[in-house]
Amino acid sequence: MSDYKPRAPGNRGPVERKTRAGWQAANNGRKDNDKSNPVAPANKESALDKELWAAESSLSGEEEYLAGKHPVLEAMKAGRSINKIFMSNQAQRSLVQPIMEEAKARGIVVQQVDKSKLDRLVPDLQHQGVVAQAAAVAYVEVDELLARAAAKGEVPLIVLLDEIEDPHNLGSVLRIADCTGVHGVIIPKRRSAGLTAVVAKTSAGAVEYVPVARVANLVQTMEKLKAAGLWIAGADGGAKEGFYDTSLTGPLAIVIGNEGQGLSRLVRERCDFILSLPMVGQINSLNASVAAGVILYEVVRQRQQELKKSGASQSSPV
Incomplete structure (x- = not known):
């Protein structure tokens, strides 16, 4: 398990990490659907279902x-x-x-x-x-994603996909993840595209370089990442804080929601904070992989600036 500790979030206003006791009290009696048969x-076949089968x-x-x-x-x-x-x-x-x-x-x-x-x-x-x-390639364990970041001496950056069912979207996310230095992607076993040949082709080979963990319960996995010191940021509408004003330089896991419904309720409630992209046109949402790309490149930008500041500070005379 990684030794990373949660870093103090910058410019997040009143947003605070919820306690485990608070979650248990708020969700007393609820059951996660992932525990079903x-x-x-x-x-019934939908248009998307027919397309995927084809x-x-x-x-x-x-x-x-x-x-x-x-x-x-x-x-x-x-x-x-x-x-x-x-x-x-x-x-x-x-x-x-x-x-x-x-x-x-x-x-x-x-x-x-x-x-x-x-x-x-x-x-x-x-x-x-x-x-x-x-599967086109073998899945890995969540611990291996954290170990990959530690082996590189880098701050962890993980992407979680909440019921992304379109294999083309999953392939695109893997491609973006490789380009932005993501240490791994986590998908649920249920209601999610897996590592098929369609995904491998759409990823343009990124499936060979970005490890993917497949878990039974996404919410429990989020708790495990928090215990390892990561902050959980959900990509969804209605965020109170501005997207570009949120510090994304610490140990981070970003959750991308379903193509049509966004983040599921339980997943959204477990996020430490929500990231919302500014929308100025008539369409109020982006494709899941496009949203992932925008957010991940903002993470890259902030982290590169942080490294430049750190390098300048170390080179400055005392």
Whole structure:
């Protein structure tokens, strides 16, 4: 665990870090949806859902997907990184029970879908009602992101994505993260795009350089980062303090919200402060990856200025 301690925020006015006791009192009786059953029911197809399925169906089944009961089960037992398992809603429960149990033990989401969707995913393979989507690269642990910053002797900079479902957005964020020196990206296991081939392609190769951690509970991960000394900044509308007047030079984790809904309520409540970009046009929101780019480059600007000041101070005569 990193030894970084929280730094005093600059120009944040009355914003203060909430206490754990205060959170527990304010959220008594609430339950995080991430603790629900790992089998996600099939929902009605939206336009975005159809677009994502079309994009995924165009990928190579041999490299991106595993099909069949035994291949999927053995892949999990071997410890292979799996994003999600798609299971036909017509599959006999007795035949797929071992897969469901293994997926639950490993925290892998199982989504029930129509058989026709599985046929589109792996048109050339006998899927037996089960298809697993494998990660393009391996995920890492959150501690490894903090260790990466410590190894470089740099102040930690982490990006958390709150239910970013568009793989193109995730790929773009990874590309921006690489360009701005982010030490790692954290995504939730549920309701989030994973490291697919679409993400790898959109990231322009950044997926090979920016480590990604995949967690079961984003809120608990935020608490872990706070314990390691990081401040949590959420990107959302309605911030009281000006974006460019907020100090972003300390140990920092930035949370980017969902493409349509922004930050979820629990995540927003756990943020130490909120960053809001100035909007002067008729459209009052930005694409998630664009917002991430604006914020991260402001972090880069402030940190470079801080380094210049520190260098000038050290070179000045006593």
